Amino acid sequence: MISSDRSPASGTRFGRSVAIALASGALLAAGHLAGCASEQPAGPREYLDERTAATITVAGESMVFAYDRPDLGVNARDYVTLTAVDVNTAGRHATHLVGYAWSTLDKRAVKESDSRYEIVADDRTLPLQAMPAGFRSIGVDEPPIPVPSRDALPLTAPVTRDQLQFLRDTPGVRVVRTRDGVMERFDLWRAPGH
């Protein structure tokens, strides 16, 4: 699994810079894969989270994965939106992928049940942890990206620069949701800059 690769990307200024650059690069690379390389993603954005006193650096725009449900709606879908962030808590840096699982499908059309999300790149998987109460436990209170809908489920995963690099270099990165033993694949819907 991707998370087994414990690269010391955090803890140094260099590590933080590289991590964010790679995060941007990984997300940009996904844009190349989608065939829209001419557009550039927005640059990293930094803000001070006033509740956690952490400095949050957000890597450009989000990447979005979509799961089509043509049986339930022609244009409505389930989505997972993710972005990479560096959380600087008093000089201690940690890089995370954060985002939301959300949907534009009518609730009545789908059954709700416990779900497990993970990013899959080739044979490596990166589990995304559901955080229904928000990102506070990783030092983020103010959401780094807009909350897509009221019932969006926050997701996060710690990442290293090696993992981000692997994501960048791997075509066909996707998110897989497992619920009730059934796997549902979210393909890349929108990459940064699109």
Add this chain to the structure above:
Amino acid sequence: MQVRFSAGPDCGRATASEPPPLLAGAAGYVRSIDLVRPFGSDVQVLIGWSRAETFVLTPSMDGRLLRVRLLRAETPQVTVQEMPQGTSTYAVNLASSTTPFTPDALAAAAKVAGTRTYVSATVVDEQRWYRLRAGPFVNEAAARQALANSRSEFPKAWIAISDDDTLNEIGTPSGVATVRSTAPQVNASMTPDEIKQTMAQAKDAFRHKNYATAIPLLTQLTQQPEFPQRADAQEMLALARERSGQVAHAKAEYEDYLQRYPTGSGATRVRKRLQALAWASRPGRSGAADSDHDESPWRVYGGFSQIYRQDQSHLESGLAVSDLTTQNALLTDVSLVARRHGERFDFTTRASAGYGYDMLSDGPGSQSRVSLFFAEMTDRIAGWYARLGRQAGGSAGLMGTFDGMQAGYQLWPRLRVNGFFGFPVDSTLEGPDSERKFVGVSADVGTLANAWDFSFYAVDQQYSGVTDRQAVGTEVRYFRPGITVVGIADFDIHYSTLNTMMLLGTFALPARWTLNLNLDHRKSPGLATRNAMIGQPVRRFDELFGLYTPQEIEQLALDRTSESTMYSAGVSRPFGERWQWSLDASTMTLGSTRESGGVAATPASGTDTAISTQALGYGLFGRGDVTSLGLQYQTGESSQVLSLGIGTQLPIGERWRVGPRLRLDQRKLEIDRSTSLTYSPALRAEMRGKHLTFEVEGGAEFGSRDMGTLSEDTNRYYFSLGYRYDF
């Protein structure tokens, strides 16, 4: 001091014997350190102090160390101890592939990495992957060194930690020399003959629904190393547990099956069973009851609905004022489907009927209708089916509903032949009419090249002994991911003329654009001898024979039949996650008809052209709402119409949906140069429960027409209220 750790997924697999923790540097403070595994992956560290201590525990930043700070009156001392030999073992994953690595690749990789290599296998997202690895290494530093050595040759190399059997093997890394199966071999206690015998016993018990006997036998089988029928044994075990009401165990077995055999022959079936189990275990459903229900080969479902509708119009034209109620009715509909799914035969019967209770004194009167009423039998082994009763046509040259029979036989795997006979139904308000009857045959060919399906048909329809329609035709369907094309051609051999030619296509283009094309050229109405009745003072077809010769009747039919041609094209694509935009353009031409038999000619309609665009927004106000914005311009020889529409459907709570909408139409009529403007607001609300749905809708149309010296105002109000019960 007791500290309990919950091992994460990357912390390595638990081993039966943990090395005793070292007390280096802690002598004098610590009397003992013990590791205990209370349950699961938890690890409990028990530290016995040499004397009573006050202490503070602090985890390190990376979570790999635990600092214990003793708080003593004397000079404080901090003890930091990292495990010299971590419980994890490491490897460098040099490359991953969906095909196995050759021994040569293994040897070449070993040369590059400067250490041993091996291959492990794993399943990710239902895909089996082979991993070419260097190692194992006992510490991360050695793994990182090997990674550095390999990066130039294997740019996507990464460090793996205790994530395969090789890395989790108890013993020294030097013991790794061969590739082993990833399947755990729990209890390899049975010989092949015993496996065969036990499998037979288990199958026999399963067949006789003796699950109590089958389950232990199958459990024993699934504990054996991989053997050819192991997948079958595990599927049977899961099914036996499910039918015994052991839902959780069944679910676990199904999930394990999918992990082991993601592409196995039964994987699709197992996935469906698992989905069905999950659905059945939803809150509000009784597992036992549903289990029993699922055992029944019968499924019966349907619905009953009643809706009250009222429609009123108010017209003011100059000094004239009129009020009119155009509808005041209670509409009742019922539908019923009963299916029996057997080992060999499937039986389906379906009925759909309605009754309209007209409360107008001068209305059309109360009417009943039967839309569908048929029974169907299918023999899946022999490959035939037959359906008898009132049914929908629409294919093989059968236009609309008919009373009759159709049957088919699968002659070869890619050829099915069908036969039809019956009586066309002009109106579902009426019963069978044997005056007009047809027979037809068709052949369905396909699927060829994984994309093409063809149907060829011939149909002969007689009306009072006269050929009404005699046609041959074909339907061609092409389905490929991203491309769908359907073509239909119908040629009337009696009149020697093309009746219908239609081509529909949908194409997925780059950047999520979708292109739709529709080319449609047809006789209007569809060519049939009965068209001769149009405009004639007769109520029955055979009355024409007293007025015209058969040749004259056929000529009248041709004269009353026009031709229509329609071309349309549209593009659409999503914008972002919430919007879908489409643009459509179409033209339609309706040809003229000749004067004959006392019926006046009708001129050609000219070409009507319409262009429309629509934007659909999803989840703009929350989850599940849909908003539409539409604009259309239509122009022809008789009028120009500009329309604007906006509407939305908003969820309110779990059950209610409210949908307000508004439409504006501006119309210019060429005939009198008048202009009309119509506003049409409406509101619809719906409450859907588990079986019961209520709906209410109300709306109005406020129209004003300016004819220069005269103006006309038309107001229309409509209202409906109803419910539907589905079972």
